[in-house]
Amino acid sequence: MIKFDNVSKRYTGGHEALSAISFEIGTGEMAFITGRSGAGKSSLLKLILAMERASTGALFVDGVNINRLSRRQIAQHRRKIGAVFQDHQLLFDRCVFDNVALPLEICGYWPQDARRRVRAALDKVDLLRKERLYPEMLSGGEQQRVGIARAVVNRPSIILADEPTGNLDPDLSADVMNVFQQFRDVGVSLLVASHDISLISNLDCRTITLEAGKITEDYRGGGG
Amino acid sequence: MKSQSSQRSHSNQRRASPSLSTWVQIHRKTALQSWQRLLKTPASSFATVFVIAVGLLLPALLYGVSANLSSVLDNLNGTAQISLFMDNGSTASELRRLSEDLLSDHAISSVALISSEQALEEFSAATGLSDLSQQLSDNPLPATLVVTPVNADPESVATLAARLEGTSHVELVRVDSQWIQRLAAASQLVAVSGQILTIVVVLGLFFIVGNTIRLAIENRRDEITVVKLVGGTDAFAARPFLYSGMYYGLGGGMLATVLQFAIFIGFNSALQDLLQLYESNFHLQGFGFTSSAALVLGGGAIGWLGAVLASFRQIAAISP
Ligand SMILES: Nc1ncnc2c1ncn2[C@@H]1O[C@H](COP(=O)(O)OP(=O)(O)OP(=O)(O)O)[C@@H](O)[C@H]1O
Ligand SMILES: [Mg+2]
Numbered sequence: 001m002i003k004f005d006n007v008s009k010r011y012t013g014g015h016e017a018l019s020a021i022s023f024e025i026g027t028g029e030m031a032f033i034t035g036r037s038g039a040g041k042s043s044l045l046k047l048i049l050a051m052e053r054a055s056t057g058a059l060f061v062d063g064v065n066i067n068r069l070s071r072r073q074i075a076q077h078r079r080k081i082g083a084v085f086q087d088h089q090l091l092f093d094r095c096v097f098d099n100v101a102l103p104l105e106i107c108g109y110w111p112q113d114a115r116r117r118v119r120a121a122l123d124k125v126d127l128l129r130k131e132r133l134y135p136e137m138l139s140g141g142e143q144q145r146v147g148i149a150r151a152v153v154n155r156p157s158i159i160l161a162d163e164p165t166g167n168l169d170p171d172l173s174a175d176v177m178n179v180f181q182q183f184r185d186v187g188v189s190l191l192v193a194s195h196d197i198s199l200i201s202n203l204d205c206r207t208i209t210l211e212a213g214k215i216t217e218d219y220r221g222g223g224g
Numbered sequence: 225m226k227s228q229s230s231q232r233s234h235s236n237q238r239r240a241s242p243s244l245s246t247w248v249q250i251h252r253k254t255a256l257q258s259w260q261r262l263l264k265t266p267a268s269s270f271a272t273v274f275v276i277a278v279g280l281l282l283p284a285l286l287y288g289v290s291a292n293l294s295s296v297l298d299n300l301n302g303t304a305q306i307s308l309f310m311d312n313g314s315t316a317s318e319l320r321r322l323s324e325d326l327l328s329d330h331a332i333s334s335v336a337l338i339s340s341e342q343a344l345e346e347f348s349a350a351t352g353l354s355d356l357s358q359q360l361s362d363n364p365l366p367a368t369l370v371v372t373p374v375n376a377d378p379e380s381v382a383t384l385a386a387r388l389e390g391t392s393h394v395e396l397v398r399v400d401s402q403w404i405q406r407l408a409a410a411s412q413l414v415a416v417s418g419q420i421l422t423i424v425v426v427l428g429l430f431f432i433v434g435n436t437i438r439l440a441i442e443n444r445r446d447e448i449t450v451v452k453l454v455g456g457t458d459a460f461a462a463r464p465f466l467y468s469g470m471y472y473g474l475g476g477g478m479l480a481t482v483l484q485f486a487i488f489i490g491f492n493s494a495l496q497d498l499l500q501l502y503e504s505n506f507h508l509q510g511f512g513f514t515s516s517a518a519l520v521l522g523g524g525a526i527g528w529l530g531a532v533l534a535s536f537r538q539i540a541a542i543s544p
Binding site: 049051071072075076077078079081083085089090091092093102103105106107108109110111150 | 246247249250253446447449450451452453454455456457458460540543544
């Protein structure tokens with residue numbers, strides 16, 4: 001589903017954030033990306049979302065070379081992906097409900113359909129009662145969960161999550177991982193960047209470790 | 225937290241190609257949101273609308289003037305006349321003979337004889353100096369033959385007038401159509417200025433709307449970023465701004481219509497007072513459904529297009 005082939009990313013400043021990255025995530029596979037701050041976890045996810053372009057190497061998603069996409073194709077590509085951003089990326093002048101509904105609005109959903117799906121997604125992250133609030137009225141963890149609901153609302157075939165449990169207590173983190181595993185069980189590929197070691201080791205999933213832009217370990221995991 | 229595997233079976237049912245009614249619903253929502261956004265900053269929105277209105281009003285007024293001038297000209301068309309002022313020695317029979325001669329001329333369609341007595345009567349009546357004729361021992365007014373040419377165009381009228389110049393007993397030949405020609409030239413000038421002004425104003429309005437929209441986009445950069453991150457196209461991100469541009473233009477067009485109406489009312493009442501003196505049944509033109517619709521729709525189109533031009537590159541430049 002996702003295939004990195006010798007990908008390097010050098011930012012305009014000259015800093016090489018990723019060097020010679022090669023790995024593959026299959027359909028219905030869930031993997032963690034871990035590593036210290038600045039190791040390149042976010043950069044790797046941004047490449048998949050076409051927010052950044054690989055400097056060298058090829059990156060395939062669903063068999064399509066991401067580096068070759070046109071603007072319009074990038075938009076189409078992003079609709080297949082549910083993304084949780086490290087900095088949430090919420091719309092602050094829209095309520096929780098409308099934030100979560102945004103991907104459906106973009107895809108042109110029948111509003112009644114959209115309403116049902118948004119409610120289901122909010123229910124998954126336990127925010128149904130706050131659907132009419134605005135993001136600034138929410139705690140950091142609640143905002144994060146709005147981002148998670150938005151990522152899953154369109155039932156994407158790929159979910160990318162950048163520190164999705166950064167602001168969550170262990171119970172909520174476990175809940176979020178539960179939701180992710182449900183998606184994996186129905187064939188969604190997931191890539192989760194996290195430095196929450198205890199959470200990762202509990203799940204015993206595949207774990208790719210980055211160090212200064214290079215893969216130093218690719219633990220295959222026992223739990224799937 | 226719910227299990228979701230049961231729901232997945234009926235996913236993907238209504239996406240990709242939204243039906244027409246879905247499309248309408250989505251547009252209606254965007255349209256409403258854009259409208260509410262404009263209302264959040266009423267002062268600056270109104271300022272933009274007002275500037276657009278004034279811009280639209282200027283060429284509209286010129287077109288009004290030009291339309292009225294040409295309708296005046298239409299009324300006057302075919303009324304070119306040549307007046308032959310006779311010398312005082314010509315007798316009534318000579319006048320009658322001359323007018324018969326003139327009537328047989330193939331370039332002349334009709335001849336009217338105004339005797340010197342008739343001329344004095346008309347003059348007294350028109351000026352209100354009724355007893356003037358009694359006081360004057362001698363009638364100072366000459367008899368006049370008013371000739372209507374077959375061809376009313378300036379050239380043939382001038383040729384005919386030159387030919388009549390040498391007729392015996394004719395003291396003076398005067399062509400009565402020169403002021404019509406001048407009016408026609410003036411009306412032409414007004415029409416051309418109107419066209420040039422329209423082009424200048426439309427360009428200016430593009431600039432004004434474009435600038436307003438550019439600022440709005442700059443203020444909502446974060447929002448556009450988010451929209452693009454979750455798969456929104458440039459067109460989707462631009463849509464609310466296109467609605468804003470259209471609202472500005474429509475608002476400007478409506479305000480221009482109102483202002484034009486106010487000016488029309490004020491001008492028309494003054495004009496009717498004036499026209500009453502002349503017993504004219506002339507009516508002001510250039511204000512009606514068509515011109516109002518043109519202002520409103522034209523304004524809306526300019527606003528929309530100005531927003532398209534402004535947002536096109538700027539939204540493309542935001543590429544997270
Ligand atoms: N837009 C950018 N321009 C230049 N350098 C960048 C840019 N984004 C990231 N970097 C650099 O690339 C490196 C990797 O950054 P990245 O955000 O991928 O790290 P990360 O692993 O996600 O860290 P964290 O755990 O703190 O989120 C860092 O050294 C950072 O300074
Ligand atoms: Mg990061």
